[in-house]
């Protein structure tokens with residue numbers, strides 16, 4: 001019995017060097033260059049590192065990428081400042 005995948009497994013290399021599936025990349029072009037540098041897409045590892053390092057708060061990141069208000073409210077509840 002074989003498995004039939006619905007899509008191809010499209011791998012990309014993030015600017016950090018990590019190879020990951022393309023659907024794990026986050027479009028950060030809406031962020032100011034002071035935050036994102038020359039990066040246009042980042043992997044989930046970079047996303048969490050940026051937040052942990054204080055480059056941007058999770059709430060500000062969610063706002064910048066146009067996350068729904070419910071998601072922003074959930075972040076605020078889970079990660080109070």
Ligand SMILES: [Zn+2]
Nearest residue numbers: 014016043046
């Ligand atoms: Zn990365």
